[in-house]
Amino acid sequence: MMDVGRHSKINLLTYSEIENIGGYIGNFQVTVRKKARYVDEKECNACAECEKVCPVVAADEFQEGFSSRKAIYMPFPQAVPSVYILDDKDCLGHNPIACGKCADVCEKNCIDFDMKDEIINLNVGAVITATGMDVYDPTEMDEYGYTQYENVVTSMEFERLISAGGPTEGHFIRPTDRKTPKRIAFIQCVGSRSNSPIGNPYCSNICCMNTIKDSLLLMDHYPGTEITVFYIDIRAFGKGFEDLFQRSKQAGVKYIRGLPGEIFEDPKTKNLTMLVEDTVANSVTDFEFDLVVLSVGVIPRRDSDLIQRLLTLSRTTDGFFMESHPKLKPVDAPTGGVFLAGCAESPKDVKDSVTQASAAAARAQILLNAGKINVEAITSQVLTDFCTGCQVCVKVCPFHAITGGDAKLKIPVEVVEAACQGCGTCAAECNFDALLMKHFEDEQIMSQIDAITGENAADKVVAFACNWCSYGGADLAGLSRMQYPTSQRVIKTMCSGRVDSKFVLHAFENGAPIVLVSGCHYADCHYIDANRWTVKRVDKLWDKMERLGIRPERLQLEWISAAEGQKWANTMKDLEKMREQVTQEEIEHAMSVLKEDREKAEAKKKKKAEKKTPVKEIPIEASA
Amino acid sequence: MKNKMRIGVFVCECGSNIAGSLDCEAVRDYAAGLPDVVCSVVNKYTCAEPGQQEIQKYIKEYDLNRVVVASCSPRMHEPTFRNCVAEAGLNPYLMDMANIREHCSWAHLDNWDGATEKAKDIVKVSVARTRYLRPQEETQLPVIKEVLVVGGGVAGIQASLDLADAGYQVNLVEKEASIGGLMAALDKTYPTMDCSI
Numbered sequence: 176m177m178d179v180g181r182h183s184k185i186n187l188l189t190y191s192e193i194e195n196i197g198g199y200i201g202n203f204q205v206t207v208r209k210k211a212r213y214v215d216e217k218e219c220n221a222c223a224e225c226e227k228v229c230p231v232v233a234a235d236e237f238q239e240g241f242s243s244r245k246a247i248y249m250p251f252p253q254a255v256p257s258v259y260i261l262d263d264k265d266c267l268g269h270n271p272i273a274c275g276k277c278a279d280v281c282e283k284n285c286i287d288f289d290m291k292d293e294i295i296n297l298n299v300g301a302v303i304t305a306t307g308m309d310v311y312d313p314t315e316m317d318e319y320g321y322t323q324y325e326n327v328v329t330s331m332e333f334e335r336l337i338s339a340g341g342p343t344e345g346h347f348i349r350p351t352d353r354k355t356p357k358r359i360a361f362i363q364c365v366g367s368r369s370n371s372p373i374g375n376p377y378c379s380n381i382c383c384m385n386t387i388k389d390s391l392l393l394m395d396h397y398p399g400t401e402i403t404v405f406y407i408d409i410r411a412f413g414k415g416f417e418d419l420f421q422r423s424k425q426a427g428v429k430y431i432r433g434l435p436g437e438i439f440e441d442p443k444t445k446n447l448t449m450l451v452e453d454t455v456a457n458s459v460t461d462f463e464f465d466l467v468v469l470s471v472g473v474i475p476r477r478d479s480d481l482i483q484r485l486l487t488l489s490r491t492t493d494g495f496f497m498e499s500h501p502k503l504k505p506v507d508a509p510t511g512g513v514f515l516a517g518c519a520e521s522p523k524d525v526k527d528s529v530t531q532a533s534a535a536a537a538r539a540q541i542l543l544n545a546g547k548i549n550v551e552a553i554t555s556q557v558l559t560d561f562c563t564g565c566q567v568c569v570k571v572c573p574f575h576a577i578t579g580g581d582a583k584l585k586i587p588v589e590v591v592e593a594a595c596q597g598c599g600t601c602a603a604e605c606n607f608d609a610l611l612m613k614h615f616e617d618e619q620i621m622s623q624i625d626a627i628t629g630e631n632a633a634d635k636v637v638a639f640a641c642n643w644c645s646y647g648g649a650d651l652a653g654l655s656r657m658q659y660p661t662s663q664r665v666i667k668t669m670c671s672g673r674v675d676s677k678f679v680l681h682a683f684e685n686g687a688p689i690v691l692v693s694g695c696h697y698a699d700c701h702y703i704d705a706n707r708w709t710v711k712r713v714d715k716l717w718d719k720m721e722r723l724g725i726r727p728e729r730l731q732l733e734w735i736s737a738a739e740g741q742k743w744a745n746t747m748k749d750l751e752k753m754r755e756q757v758t759q760e761e762i763e764h765a766m767s768v769l770k771e772d773r774e775k776a777e778a779k780k781k782k783k784a785e786k787k788t789p790v791k792e793i794p795i796e797a798s799a
Numbered sequence: 800m801k802n803k804m805r806i807g808v809f810v811c812e813c814g815s816n817i818a819g820s821l822d823c824e825a826v827r828d829y830a831a832g833l834p835d836v837v838c839s840v841v842n843k844y845t846c847a848e849p850g851q852q853e854i855q856k857y858i859k860e861y862d863l864n865r866v867v868v869a870s871c872s873p874r875m876h877e878p879t880f881r882n883c884v885a886e887a888g889l890n891p892y893l894m895d896m897a898n899i900r901e902h903c904s905w906a907h908l909d910n911w912d913g914a915t916e917k918a919k920d921i922v923k924v925s926v927a928r929t930r931y932l933r934p935q936e937e938t939q940l941p942v943i944k945e946v947l948v949v950g951g952g953v954a955g956i957q958a959s960l961d962l963a964d965a966g967y968q969v970n971l972v973e974k975e976a977s978i979g980g981l982m983a984a985l986d987k988t989y990p991t992m993d994c995s996i
Contacts (some may be wrong), residue, residue: 176979179956179971184963189973193949201942207972237984254977297970300943303962305955307980331984338986388989415990482949500875517954518981525953525988525995532954536961543944543967552892552935592938614892619931626927627920635920642874650872653901661913664920665902667873744906795933797802797864 180255188295189256196302196485199596200512201548205297213261214247215285221249221257225277225286233265235342239332241350242342247277247286252340261286301512301539304496305532306482308518311366311471316373319362319469324440325350326447327467329365330385337392347396349466351445355397356465360449361386362434363406367472377493379472380522383410386470387423394426402428403462405435405451413526431455438467473522486513487701489644491738495521506535509643509737510701511548514538553597553614553669555590558793561609562587568601568610571672573703577601598702599673603712611793615668618795620678627664628685633762636663636689636750637682640735641671641706644695647737652744659747662754663691670694672705676716679730684769688757689729689750696734706734723772725765729757804835804930807863808922809854811845811870813900820904821914826869829919833926837861845870846879854880855887863889865929869897869922890934897925947972952980 179185188209195206229245237244237251246265249257267274268288278286310331313321321327326349328336339345349356363386367379383406390402409430411420424430435449441463448463475494483490487510489497496519499507506514514535517528542548555577564580564587576595580588587609590601602612627637640646646667652659668674671694682690692713700706710732717727731750735742808830812818823841831839838861842850845868857863866889868880873896881891899918907914944967948959951973959971971978982988985995 176956176983179951179959179978182960182963182969184966184968185959186968186970187951187973187978188970189951189978190976191972192974193972196947201940203943203947205947205970207970212976239984250975250977251979251983253979253983255979256977258976260976297945297947298943299945299947299970301946303946303948303955303958305948305950305952305958307950307952307954310981334984334986341986384989388987388992391992392987413990419990516958517950517952519950519954525982526990528952528954529957532957533961535954536958536965539946539958539962540965540967542942543946543962546942546944547939548942549937550940552937593940613935614932616931616933619928622927622931623924626924629923646872647874650874650898650901653872653903653905656905656908658908659906661903661907661910661917664917664924665898666924795931797804 176253176255180257187256190260191295193482193485194294200510201300201542203299203302203512205299207295207297209293209295211263211290211292212258213263213266213287213290214259215283215287216256216258218283218285219258220283221259222282223249224280224282225259228276228280230274230276231265231267233262238342239335241332241335301514301542302486303514303516303532303535303539304482304486304488304508304519305516305535306476306479306519308473308522309476311374311379311474313365313469313471316365318437319365319435319467320438320440320447321469324438324445324447326356326440326445326465327438327469329469329471330382330389331471333389333468337389337396345396347393356400358401358464358466359393359403360447360462360464360467361389361402361404361470362467363404363470364434365469365471366474368407375472375474375493377522378410381524382470382472384413384416384419384524386468387411387419389468390423390428391419391426394423394428403464404428404430406430406432407434408432413524435462473518476519479519483699486510487643487699488513489699489736489738493521495519497738506531506538509647512542551597553612554592554595555597555599555601556611556613557587557590558609558611559587561607563607563609564588565606567604567606571600571604571705571708573598573600573705596702598670598705599668600670600702600705600708603673603675604708612673615673617675617677620666620668620675621681623666624678624682624685627666628682628687632686633688633757633759634662635687636691636747636754637687638663638665638691638750639671639674639678639693640665640667641694641701642667642669643701644699644737645671645693645733645735645743648735648739648743651737651740655740657740657744659744660751662751663747670700670702670705671709672702674709674712676712679716680769680773683725683729683765684773686762686766688762689731689754691731691733691746691750693733693735693746696736699736723765723768725768726757726761728753729761729765802864804865805837805861805863806833806835806865806867806926806929807854807857807861808833808836808839808867808869808926809845809850809857810839810841810899810922811850811868812841812843813870813904814844817870817900817904820908821899821911821918825915826899826918826922830867830869830922830926833923835930836926837863846876851879851883854883858884858887858889864893865932866894867897867922867925867929868894869899869918869925871900872896872898872902892935893929893932895925895929895932897921944968946970950980951975951978953982955980
């Protein structure tokens with residue numbers, strides 16, 4: 176920790192929050208809010224004079240509320256930076272009548288009540304997401320009495336009670352009578368491996384070993400303590416872990432396979448009793464303890480949403496950030512130039528966090544060392560002959576990559592290629608086919624639709640899937656061997672925003688019974704909010720289908736993330752059921768009315784075009 | 800179209816990952832009959848060195864100007880096969896992948912005929928698409944040699960130190976007033992039983 180504070184290459188911004196991240200791999204623009212701590216970071220030398228005179232007493236969060244701090248305080252003794260902070264919610268304020276005592280005694284005058292938040296802009300090539308985890312809150316699991324009995328504590332509270340830097344300076348006591356407990360129980364998997372709505376289904380990875388460690392600490396500090404660990408399974412799978420487990424058992428710690436159903440407190444002694452079924456010995460026993468430690472699991476950070484949105488990340492069903500590939504790209508985020516480290520990705524211990532962090536740093540260095548990055552040639556191009564300058568594309572581009580254009584003066588728009596990210600929304604929204612989305616051109620996608628519907632169209636479902644989420648969801652379904660009917664045919668686009676109305680109508684006109692448009696969840700679009708236009712377009716299509724007497728349900732819209740393999744498989748099963756219900760008459764009706772509708776529109780267009788000079792198309796050549 | 804399309808189709812068995820659930824030979828024979836397909840072959844592992852060499856050999860031998868690789872997801876191996884065809888002188892954007900593994904063989908493990916028919920169709924769609932592909936040139940963008948690390952727990956600290964020691968400017972942003980994260984609140988840590996800070 177100290178090294179970070181001292182390193183000349185590290186710009187340490189504490190008490191700071193990310194407000195915005197824009198840009199792309201190699202060139203991210205970051206806005207950071209450095210919140211006012213009301214103490215000059217450069218000047219404060221942690222002399223502690225201010226703390227002595229502060230009259231306010233507040234609960235000390237670092238000590239899990241077991242002791243108090245002042246309104247101006249050091250977060251904890253080894254804090255980096257070693258600087259005081261003033262909590263403006265607790266402080267009485269700088270009005271001399273109210274208080275202001277700390278400022279009076281500060282010799283270096285580093286307390287500034289008028290300090291304002293500072294906005295810092297950064298420009299970076301890569302981002303490492305190491306946002307960590309939160310600890311499971313056992314208040315919702317009240318059969319263990321955490322909210323009712325003082326002598327039921329969590330494993331995090333245990334850490335503070337046994338720490339030499341803790342509120343008791345390492346003298347391990349129980350809260351009610353401040354005596355050292357002789358009989359201590361640890362209850363494992365609190366909030367983990369739970370099938371009930373309370374808690375989480377996954378294993379939190381670290382709690383077994385943490386309890387084993389805690390038991391050894393107790394045995395070391397207080398030999399003869401009776402420690403009983405209640406568990407489902409002991410998972411001691413890492414290097415040196417089994418050794419620690421055996422040492423704990425040899426030290427006399429009892430391990431019982433079985434969890435208590437409920438904990439009761441003796442109102443006089445404040446001791447805790449519980450009935451536990453030992454599933455190894457096949458016996459039910461009544462236990463009494465002086466103190467119970469709930470070995471709480473870990474959960475994704477409660478404030479993950481912001482970073483998820485700013486970096487367009489996905490989350491797995493357990494809520495942790497999803498990696499690019501579970502085996503082959505475990506530290507790359509799906510977003511280019513973003514890497515994952517530590518518990519943001521999954522629960523892990525210190526060693527695994529450090530390992531993954533070094534891996535993430537190495538992956539980032541590959542990018543930084545290269546100094547340049549090849550960008551896929553998937554950008555939009557204006558066909559100036561077709562463009563009327565109507566500026567619809569300017570309005571829909573999430574990256575403001577299209578500029579200019581004037582309908583009255585007939586000036587075509589321009590695409591700023593470096594800013595274009597290739598979602599293709601502009602091409603889908605253009606009424607004049609004046610935007611060519613490279614590698615996802617109209618003809619390319621139309622040819623795919625033709626190939627699917629060319630034979631036995633009635634047996635197939637045409638499924639548009641976006642590259643980042645839904646196509647990945649389909650991949651995950653396969654990777655997880657989730658089985659579903661064979662009827663679906665996938666057409667990949669970079670974004671669901673690329674799915675032009677005419678693609679959908681073309682599929683129906685060719686006899687497709689069901690069409691699916693699928694993309695990232697609403698807030699997770701990899702092109703900021705391009706899928707907003709997908710929704711609007713599908714809405715319009717539903718209206719049109721209704722008008723033409725085509726059942727709107729034949730066009731489905733689903734948001735399926737790359738982590739939702741199960742949802743993809745289920746959707747495919749549902750679509751197959753829908754497909755079976757579409758009658759041949761329905762299909763034929765749609766084919767004929769859509770053909771008529773299209774021909775009418777084309778005739779109208781042709782009439783208009785006859786008045787103008789003919790335009791050139793870009794020919795496709797076979798040879799590269 | 801000026802010259803004639805010459806499309807090569809490469810069907811991957813992926814060991815038994817694909818060949819175990821569908822008839823790769825039948826897919827190959829079907830592809831051979833599609834318009835402008837001049838060669839169609841099966842490989843045990845197309846992504847492996849011999850598989851890639853075969854693609855390159857066929858590009859030269861048959862003067863291929865479009866390539867379809869029927870194997871896994873492009874999210875997995877598109878860069879591999881783009882590089883492979885580029886080495887043989889073909890623009891990488893003239894290669895298309897037909898996903899017959901994640902979207903087919905793995906999703907239909909016990910439906911040999913259904914999966915085979917679907918795989919044929921997927922290859923047909925890909926062949927149709929390749930006919931309309933154009934060569935593309937990738938652009939190069941500079942990378943700013945600076946990093947943002949979000950979070951100052953043990954992982955953020957380690958990543959920051961590694962990158963800073965490698966000489967890059969690191970911006971470490973931490974929400975709390977001190978770095979250290981959850982780790983700082985732990986007394987001792989396993990397996991070494993020493994202090995956490």
